[in-house]
């Protein structure tokens with residue numbers, strides 16, 4: 001999956017025709033580990049753009065930051081990233097007319113060892129759900145499946161699962177890299193931010209970390225697009241995907257197989273109201 005020349009050509013045209021102010025793409029990273037984000041504002045930097053199977057990060061996260069606000073942006077999205085873009089549009093965080101979307105029909109991105117990431121192995125929607133130009137042959141929709149670590153954890157009893165997550169929360173250093181790397185966490189005053197809440201303090205304790213990470217994952221329930229940005233950002237390599245995937249499964253099973261961001265103007269499972277809701281979880 002190498003689309004470097006195609007991406008460079010599109011970006012060059014967009015700047016030459018004065019259609020964008022900023023282009024969000026990828027460049028080679030240090031140590032050849034991952035391609036890292038590149039923010040292009042001038043034609044001369046376009047030759048640095050690349051797109052490979054190491055272009056792992058979800059660039060829609062940059063749309064919430066100041067250097068993109070009120071600008072005309074060109075950006076690259078893979079299938080999962082495009083679902084985040086859809087949600088940002090639905091939630092009125094960005095204007096469609098300000099965005100030019102290069103959608104990559106994605107064959108999966110890889111870890112340092114060359115193996116595909118778990119979210120790519122289970123990917124339902126590798127093609128972009130929103131794009132102005134699509135690059136690469138379409139892959140088609142895939143059947144919803146859950147495997148690997150998520151299933152193994154689900155098979156454990158409550159005590160074992162509790163012990164597993166207690167270890168995760170004890171290890172967390174509360175750096176907030178996970179939250180900051182998520183495109184769908186954009187509130188200016190976060191309800192679990194150190195300076196804005198009484199419920200979870202700055203101190204690096206187990207209750208604080210548990211409250212912050214559990215609240216965060218619940219705010220993503222029905223909204224997480226399984227892009228993997230948060231888990232890759234964690235400096236301790238904590239298995240954050242397990243938290244989000246479990247929520248995704250519960251929403252999928254209880255809200256008419258809802259998956260976040262698949263359709264434009266779909267407000268998300270937890271915003272919907274139906275008189276026919278069985279509410280089977282209410283005693």
Ligand code: SF4
Nearest residue numbers: 079080106108120123
């Ligand atoms: S989750 Fe799907 S769209 Fe996203 S990088 Fe993996 S294969 Fe591509």
Ligand code: SF4
Nearest residue numbers: 182224225227228230
């Ligand atoms: S919670 Fe993680 S996997 Fe889900 S959308 Fe945010 S960054 Fe992506």
Ligand code: SF4
Nearest residue numbers: 172173175176178234
């Ligand atoms: S990135 Fe990792 S260590 Fe930092 S707050 Fe998130 S879970 Fe904790």
